[in-house]
Amino acid sequence: MDYKVFFLEYNNYTFKIEEDNPEVGVYLYVFKNDKCIKDYLQNTVQDCKEIALEDYGVPIKEWESKINP
Numbered sequence: 784m785d786y787k788v789f790f791l792e793y794n795n796y797t798f799k800i801e802e803d804n805p806e807v808g809v810y811l812y813v814f815k816n817d818k819c820i821k822d823y824l825q826n827t828v829q830d831c832k833e834i835a836l837e838d839y840g841v842p843i844k845e846w847e848s849k850i851n852p
Contacts (some may be wrong), residue, residue, distance in 0.1 A: 786801065786802035786803065787801075787802050787828065788800070788801045788802070789828070789849045790849055791845055791846060791849045793839070795815065796814065796815055797813075797814040797815075797817075798811065798835055798839075799814070800812075800828055800831045800832070807824075809824075809825050809826065809827055809831050810822060810823065810824055810825075811825065813839065832846050
């Protein structure tokens, strides 16, 4: 099974959303100066995008075409 990984740089932060096994969920990692400062485990990619919006102001539309194959 192929898992999606999204990368985005926004406001001096780097964000990574990484799918895991469906039983586990999806991780959102937040990096500042190449150091992971926060991680979140959520149920869906959309949930991760919403946390990035709520906590860091990242507009949902910024995630379009940020997937790494």
